[in-house]
Structure formats: structure tokens, C-alpha cells
Amino acid sequence: MLNRVAVAPSGFKESLSAEAAAEAIAEGVRRAVPDAEVDLIPLVDGGEGTAAALAASTGGRLVPRFATGPVGEPLETHFALLGSPASEMTDTAVVEMAAVAGLSLVPAALRDPGATTTYGVGELIRAALDTGVGRILIGCGDSGTSDGGAGALQALGARLLDAAGRELPVGGRELTRLDRIDPSGLDPRLKDVELLVACNPFNVLCGERGVARVFGPQKGATPEQVEELSTALENWAYVLTRDLPDVPAGTDLRYGPGTGASGGLGAGLAALGARLLPRFEVLLDHLDLDARLARADLVITAEGALDHQTPRGKVPAEVARRAKLHGRPVLALAGTLGEGAHEVPGVDAYTGILPAPMALAEAMLRASELLTDATERALRMIVLGARVTAGSRPAERQTTERQTAERQTAERQTAGTQRPSSVR
Structure with a gap:
């Protein structure tokens, strides 16, 4: 269950501040998981904001x-x-x-x-x-x-x-x-x-x-x-x-x-x-970041572009590194996905926020809306996966119990045929 979600994005350069990105992601989380506790941790890297x-x-x-x-x-x-x-x-x-x-x-x-x-x-x-x-x-x-x-x-x-x-x-x-x-x-x-x-x-x-x-x-x-x-x-x-x-x-x-x-x-x-x-x-240690990530069931991070430059000191890579110290799963959202997006250490899943091709100017203007919608889509997939997994457990448990019972019966029967007769 997704009871606690930590939202720790960077800003989207020339488009969204880190605070605005965090709010947009939080709205998407709440649409998909209304009861989730959302911890907003907008992160700065020395740049805007x-x-x-x-x-x-x-x-x-x-x-x-x-x-x-x-x-x-x-x-x-x-x-x-x-x-x-x-x-x-x-x-x-x-x-x-x-x-x-x-x-x-x-x-x-x-x-x-x-x-x-x-x-x-x-x-x-x-x-x-x-x-x-x-x-x-x-x-x-x-x-x-x-x-x-x-x-x-x-x-x-x-x-x-x-x-x-x-x-x-x-x-x-x-x-x-x-x-x-x-x-x-x-x-x-x-x-x-x-x-x-x-x-x-x-x-x-x-x-x-x-x-x-x-x-x-x-x-x-x-x-x-x-x-x-x-x-x-x-x-x-x-x-x-x-x-x-x-x-x-x-x-x-x-x-x-x-x-x-x-x-x-x-x-x-x-x-x-x-x-x-x-x-x-x-910049980050005063935010008590590690403790807040450790309390989360899911960590969501984001930036304008996810690519081969991300591991070279970008916010999502640092968030993923710290989250993994506590064994927490990490979802990354990005305005664009470039070469190397699949190789960012610690990121378990990632997705771009654009639902269809559009001009850069339009994407930047609609960044908050696009980020919210992309978050909702991703969270609904995660929730669906959790339900499918949960739904399969009873059947798996019944199969395991049946196999265990059959094995125990077979063992008892074998033991009965091998028990020596009483001699008086």
C-alpha cells in the first residue's frame, strides 16, 4: 500500500520552481491515491529558487x-x-x-x-x-x-x-x-x-x-x-x-x-x-532529507531532463542514491528523456511527462498540468500492479496449502507401510 509518498523534485529550468513541481506532483498523487500522506520536499541545487x-x-x-x-x-x-x-x-x-x-x-x-x-x-x-x-x-x-x-x-x-x-x-x-x-x-x-x-x-x-x-x-x-x-x-x-x-x-x-x-x-x-x-x-542536509525518505513507501523525484548528465550531480540521482540507502523504491518523472535515462543509479522506474509531441514553448507553459497528469498515470499503474499482486496471493496460498497437505498425507502413508508388525 502507498500510505506515505515522498515528493522530492528539482525545478524544471525556466519553467517550474522546485516548489511548483512538488505541488504539481502531489496533486497527481492525490488523484490516484486520495488517502496517501504526501511529504513535499522541493529540492534546490544551488540554482533558481x-x-x-x-x-x-x-x-x-x-x-x-x-x-x-x-x-x-x-x-x-x-x-x-x-x-x-x-x-x-x-x-x-x-x-x-x-x-x-x-x-x-x-x-x-x-x-x-x-x-x-x-x-x-x-x-x-x-x-x-x-x-x-x-x-x-x-x-x-x-x-x-x-x-x-x-x-x-x-x-x-x-x-x-x-x-x-x-x-x-x-x-x-x-x-x-x-x-x-x-x-x-x-x-x-x-x-x-x-x-x-x-x-x-x-x-x-x-x-x-x-x-x-x-x-x-x-x-x-x-x-x-x-x-x-x-x-x-x-x-x-x-x-x-x-x-x-x-x-x-x-x-x-x-x-x-x-x-x-x-x-x-x-x-x-x-x-x-x-x-x-x-x-x-x-544544501540538503538541513532538510532532514534522509529521515523523510526512509519513512516513505514510495519516493518520487523529477527534473526537466533525465539523461546521461543526471548522475553527474543532478537532484534525481542524489535523491535516488539516498533513497536506496533505506531500500525505498524511486520513480523519476522528466520533461524529456534522453540517452542514458535508463542508467540512472537507484531509479527503479521513470517516465516522460509529455502525452504527445508538442512544441517546447507549449510544454513549458503547460508544465504543471503535464506533470500532474503524468504523476496520476504513473501512480494508477503502480496501484493497479499492487492490486494484481495482492489478488494473486490467495490462489497462491491455496495452492501452497494443498501441496503441503498432499505431501504430509503421502509421508504418513509411507510411514504406515514401513512400520514393523507387532510380535507377541
């Missing part, structure tokens, strides 16, 4: 601000000040890079990752410093940039100079001309605060699996721009390592885990002394 989700779960609040958006225009954004029910989050601000430099903030006609900037991320970090917190957590994900965090460093006071000593404009492609960094103007308060970056450790800055090659095309880069950005980020890593004193000894800004997070923002922040941490270690 991270600041709001952490503020809500810790009793904190969002702080509105205006900052520079990814295409250079000012926009209304926010960071979070967390509450302290778990005490470890006390005195912590959360800067969500997607809220000021995310892909959803880049108009389709302006999607040029060589030109977009993380300048607003640096502005939000400075705003968080103004509150006097001792820790700033930067959530990386859903970025629309590929500037290696150069814009963020510029906003924090670093000067990026070409060979003639002129300051570089913002944008990743400009880093091909970077000759040196003058860190003398960096905000001195950075020395007194703990910087933590919640990132996907599989994302690295440079090389064949570097961020420009893996994610550049998703952000609008042509093949030529991908190579241009790859070269620019190689130069960025070299100059960062040489010129910034706070790069920890032995830190590899080119290939280190998480250095490619959010278009290389991870590398830029690491050069300021930030610690790059696997995002789920930072």
Missing part, C-alpha cells in the same frame, strides 16, 4: 536589492539571510547567482555567453557583507554566463588589466586579453568572512570537459565562440593563480572539482579563498 527555499526552511528572510543583470541592465533581485533552527546556518547569507545572472534573465536574442557577466553576483556579495554576517553561501546553478566569475571580482574591487594597463570590459571573451590582475582594491571585508560555494563538483573550468565546451552551446555559443571562451578561460585560470594571493596552495583552478560551476564562477571565487563544496552536502 535556492535563496528562497533556504530562507523558508530556516525561518529566514529574503532581502531585496537592485543589481546588474547578466546583460548589463539593472534588475530587481535578492539575497537571503537565514534563520537558525539548525544553528549551523546561523549568521549566514545566501547569494543565489541565478537570481542575478541566470540564463532565464538573458533574453533569447541576447544569449551570447562571451558577453554576459557575473558583475551582479559581486554586488550581492557586497550587499551581504554590509549586513555583517560571518558566512556567505553562494549557490551556483542555472547560469547564463561564462566569464569565470570575472565580473564578480570586478564588482568586489579587483582590476582586470590588459597589456597596456587598461581595464577590461565585462564578459568572458575579454579574458583573452587579460594580462594581469590588480587585487589592491578588493573589499577588505572578504578577509573576515567565510565564503562557501555550493556547486556541482563534476564541473571543471578547462579542458575537453571544461565549462565552455559542455555548457557554452546551451547558453547560445557557436562552435567558434566555444573555442574562444575555452582559450579565454585557460588564460583566466593562469592569471588568477599567479596574481591573487588567496588562492590556496595546491588549488587547481583549471581542473579542480567545481571550478567550472556557473560558467567558471567557482574558479573566480576560489581565487578569493572560497571553499568549493559539493552542493548537496551544503
Whole structure:
């Protein structure tokens, strides 16, 4: 019986927040299993919705601000000040890079990752410093940039100079001309605060699996721009390592885990002394996730696409991994199913949410409805399977009992024929 269902989805990029996805799935569960207890656990991975989700779960609040958006225009954004029910989050601000430099903030006609900037991320970090917190957590994900965090460093006071000593404009492609960094103007308060970056450790800055090659095309880069950005980020890593004193000894800004997070923002922040941490270690544990999954009869997770990238640090893979530690079955729902969808460890069953071919724009517009309907269809199949299994048990039990009785009778008859006669 499905008495308890844990619903632990990611958001659907540019379509549904994690909270909206969880509500849509819960509605589908209730249609199919009206009496089920549904535990909503919307999960964030550092991308869209991270600041709001952490503020809500810790009793904190969002702080509105205006900052520079990814295409250079000012926009209304926010960071979070967390509450302290778990005490470890006390005195912590959360800067969500997607809220000021995310892909959803880049108009389709302006999607040029060589030109977009993380300048607003640096502005939000400075705003968080103004509150006097001792820790700033930067959530990386859903970025629309590929500037290696150069814009963020510029906003924090670093000067990026070409060979003639002129300051570089913002944008990743400009880093091909970077000759040196003058860190003398960096905000001195950075020395007194703990910087933590919640990132996907599989994302690295440079090389064949570097961020420009893996994610550049998703952000609008042509093949030529991908190579241009790859070269620019190689130069960025070299100059960062040489010129910034706070790069920890032995830190590899080119290939280190998480250095490619959010278009290389991870590398830029690491050069300021930030610690790059696997995002789920930072973001999920305060939700008591493991205990909540352990109580469920079924775990449902979801994301926009289920494919070969899912095991590389995506929410459904992490949920499935944790659920399997408690022996819980996992159903995954996805907007699209790609190559490798059947190979995600820990996922017992999966399905796409589209009932028929449709345009991407329509699918994104109807995402909540489609997710609810797909959940209902999947749950009805699960319930039907459970009823079929339950219905077969009496017959199986009768057969087993009959076979047992026949065996016992045969044994008694055999024993009777072998018993010796009494001799008087």
C-alpha cells in the first residue's frame, strides 16, 4: 500500500520552481491515491529558487536589492539571510547567482555567453557583507554566463588589466586579453568572512570537459565562440593563480572539482579563498532529507531532463542514491528523456511527462498540468500492479496449502507401510 509518498523534485529550468513541481506532483498523487500522506520536499541545487527555499526552511528572510543583470541592465533581485533552527546556518547569507545572472534573465536574442557577466553576483556579495554576517553561501546553478566569475571580482574591487594597463570590459571573451590582475582594491571585508560555494563538483573550468565546451552551446555559443571562451578561460585560470594571493596552495583552478560551476564562477571565487563544496552536502542536509525518505513507501523525484548528465550531480540521482540507502523504491518523472535515462543509479522506474509531441514553448507553459497528469498515470499503474499482486496471493496460498497437505498425507502413508508388525 502507498500510505506515505515522498515528493522530492528539482525545478524544471525556466519553467517550474522546485516548489511548483512538488505541488504539481502531489496533486497527481492525490488523484490516484486520495488517502496517501504526501511529504513535499522541493529540492534546490544551488540554482533558481535556492535563496528562497533556504530562507523558508530556516525561518529566514529574503532581502531585496537592485543589481546588474547578466546583460548589463539593472534588475530587481535578492539575497537571503537565514534563520537558525539548525544553528549551523546561523549568521549566514545566501547569494543565489541565478537570481542575478541566470540564463532565464538573458533574453533569447541576447544569449551570447562571451558577453554576459557575473558583475551582479559581486554586488550581492557586497550587499551581504554590509549586513555583517560571518558566512556567505553562494549557490551556483542555472547560469547564463561564462566569464569565470570575472565580473564578480570586478564588482568586489579587483582590476582586470590588459597589456597596456587598461581595464577590461565585462564578459568572458575579454579574458583573452587579460594580462594581469590588480587585487589592491578588493573589499577588505572578504578577509573576515567565510565564503562557501555550493556547486556541482563534476564541473571543471578547462579542458575537453571544461565549462565552455559542455555548457557554452546551451547558453547560445557557436562552435567558434566555444573555442574562444575555452582559450579565454585557460588564460583566466593562469592569471588568477599567479596574481591573487588567496588562492590556496595546491588549488587547481583549471581542473579542480567545481571550478567550472556557473560558467567558471567557482574558479573566480576560489581565487578569493572560497571553499568549493559539493552542493548537496551544503544544501540538503538541513532538510532532514534522509529521515523523510526512509519513512516513505514510495519516493518520487523529477527534473526537466533525465539523461546521461543526471548522475553527474543532478537532484534525481542524489535523491535516488539516498533513497536506496533505506531500500525505498524511486520513480523519476522528466520533461524529456534522453540517452542514458535508463542508467540512472537507484531509479527503479521513470517516465516522460509529455502525452504527445508538442512544441517546447507549449510544454513549458503547460508544465504543471503535464506533470500532474503524468504523476496520476504513473501512480494508477503502480496501484493497479499492487492490486494484481495482492489478488494473486490467495490462489497462491491455496495452492501452497494443498501441496503441503498432499505431501504430509503421502509421508504418513509411507510411514504406515514401513512400520514393523507387532510380535507377541
